[in-house]
Amino acid sequence: MAKIPIDIPEIIKLFGPHLNRVPSGGWVASEEDDKMVKTHCCFCGQQCGIQLRVRNNKVVGWEPWEDFPFNFGKLCPKGVKRYMQDEHPDRLKFPLQRVDGKGFERVSWDAALDRVATEIRRIQAAYGNNAFALLTGASLTNEKAYLIGKFARVAVRTANIDYNGRLCMVSAGAASKKVFGIDRSANPWSDIPKAKVILVAGANVAECAPITTDYLWQARENGGKLIILDPRLTPIARNADLYIPVRSGGDIGVFNGMLHIMVERGWIDRDFIAEHTTGFDQVADTVKKYTPEFAAKIAGVPADMIVRAAELWGPAPTSFLLHARGIEHHSKGVENCMAAINLVIASGRIGREGCGYAMITGQGNGQGGREQGQKCDQLPGSRDISNPEHRKYIAGVWDVPEESIPGKGLSAVPLIEAVHDGKIKGLLSICFNPSVSLPDANFVRAALEKLEFYVNIDFFLSETGHYADVILPGSLMEEDEGTTTNVEGRVIRHRKVVDPPGEAREDWKIVCDLAQRLGHGDKFNYRSPREMFEELRIASKGGVSDYYGMTWERIEENNGLFWPCPQPSHPGTPRLYEGGKFGHPDGKAHFIPVEWRPSAEMPDEEYPIILTTGRVVSHFLSGTQTRRIGGLVDQYSQPQCEMHPRLAEQLRVHDGDFVKVESRRGSVVVRAQVVKTIRPDTVFVPYHWPLDRSANNITIRAIDPVSNIPEFKICAVRVTRVEQPHDAIAELEVQAGGVR
């Protein structure tokens, strides 16, 4: 019965998002702190080191952690203001249940957990085990990601568990796995400043991975050249040596065009290709027709930009490729990444100092979150759930019959489609806000309403939580402990800073209690996250992402350890592929030819403009946390539609006018921001906001056939000038989905 129980403005009055501007205890400088805890930011995959200041079991402030050898004390606005999520008036402190027409009422933990267990069993008895699904998150620690994957397979016994890394890292991961045999950034960040040419493809580094900016600028100070591919001139593009304003979905034109020129001019490493790779001839054949002129048509840029890119990249002594969601959020996301990576292996510049490749992982534990078995197709240690030997090994670790482990389940988008189709009747979500973050949000909301039972574990009531039958108050990152794996593949320690407030509990305790009520308590007898890590070590042993040699102590002593780390004496592996040894059984990198093909929805007469979506520096993902922090909302308060003055003139729109951005699926009404820093055929709307301000009302529910990542970066829209809306949602505060 997952329907919103009362009007949305009424729920928002009670649960926010409200803005917090003052830390616990007010602005007091003179009092001594009880302690200062070295830990990491809860937000993006950079996982910057930070120290949190504690007084009376409350986070009251922070200090930079200048010794941590990744960010060296540096932070972005989200990191600086993150402590404002502690002691927040919106914090969920008690279990709640939905009461139709009244909202949500407080219940005891026993009553809430009993009801969840009963509903899971009822739904599974009536419709089959797979009719109950789990949606989880890549902000969970490794320990929790491991636990929830095991919980789904061992306690709930459903195949249908997937995570919101599906919206983030799966295209990059799949491409890396296909080409290199390993899904991880190949190099530590310390290699970036040593590269003489850096290609950044589809990454708004300054806003989405701000700390990495310093690494790029260091490279430039060392004389390195910077090439940026993006339909928008982002803050790092402004200072690039070559900025290519590629049409969204046209990236393969640039990559194949560059490789075409490199082959033609002999800027490829034939010895390396012969010794360490397979499949180059086929790729060379494929790029033959990608002359600069042909490539330029696909990319939507002048041909000489592609030539210039090849001239910079081709003969460089050292080079580094960075890519992110800009090329990955496509129905050909994996192909985009492979075409980019082909430039790396054709040059032979990988696996040594200043030479390599990295994907810029988006979510806090985007790397570790995809290794520990919460993906629909994976078991811990990046093992394949369809591989009999992998299944057998994990069945041994879990002490369950191999046949009891379900097979491959549905990934996030098909999973929501199965909910819409009535095939999945029950849902547990943790750390996932699909009504804001999945594409085609109107469809997602309609799907949620069809659930017979929905339980939501979270620390704030997200917009998806509005649909919940039961809400279980979980823990913030700083209220629990464990490890995450950062953008470099470095496993780091998150320390517990304070206790969860009220009756809120550490997420893992909630999951273990549910497992016990489902009759599998014996497999979930953990007394601490450390015990989960010890089991995870064994589960990952011999896998691709091998953590076996790590202990929490070793991780702390070394300021993080890079996987694979197969033995307690092993120093970890900061740089992969040294000596040209790749992760496939044949030890080689596999070239895979890629042909450009159109995106799922191209602009046409009816919907003539390209919409692309993305982030702004002061907000994170669906905004559940950052839309509750005053300073961050002040910095960027409501979504705007960026458009070029030429397009604005055609549409008779002035800066600040309200516009309706509309696709075949839905629309938003937001203010126009007229800027010259975007392609005239493209508009941009950031996606952090809910309801009538959700860019995902517009986006298309098309996914990559391999990675199943949604195509957030291109769909067809039309844009019209409208009057300011004054309905009940528009009148909400901006952080809740209103407009001003």
Place this chain on the structure above:
Amino acid sequence: MIHLEVIERRDSVQTAPQVCMHCEDPICARVCPADAIKKTLDGVVQSSLKPRCIGCSNCVLSCPFGVPKYQVEIDQMMKCDMCYDRSSVGKKPMCATVCPSGALTYATAEEIQRTRRGIAINSWKFGDEEVRTKVFVIVPREVEQVNIKLVQISGTPAALHQDPYDVALMLEAAK
């Protein structure tokens, strides 16, 4: 107490953080009728002293860098004091510690020389007025002084002359 200026969002994504430059001879202090603005022996210009500040905003109007801000709620001028509580005990100012791009940095002359292509200068000219500051800016090697003519102060045209960041013009650019 530093502020971030967006130069002209329509034309560019450029931003500029403005910290107090800590003038050797701070004009804000010289024009203060209440003698509320003091410079420490190590050359750091402080916020106004609460018992003395009369909120007249002379300092706000006189500073060529636009640094001091009058705070209505507390009827007092506040400005960047190089995080004196931190920098006086050997720590870096907070802005230079957390700046994710190194645009703001707190380092020795040797470190700057080693890590940057440009050079650091602290000499300014506003019209006929010469100003030397404790804070340096990094400029191309051939520049010796930042020289801002009065005509620029009275009104810099909103649009950049060649429109270097107009994506439409880039796409049209022929060989």
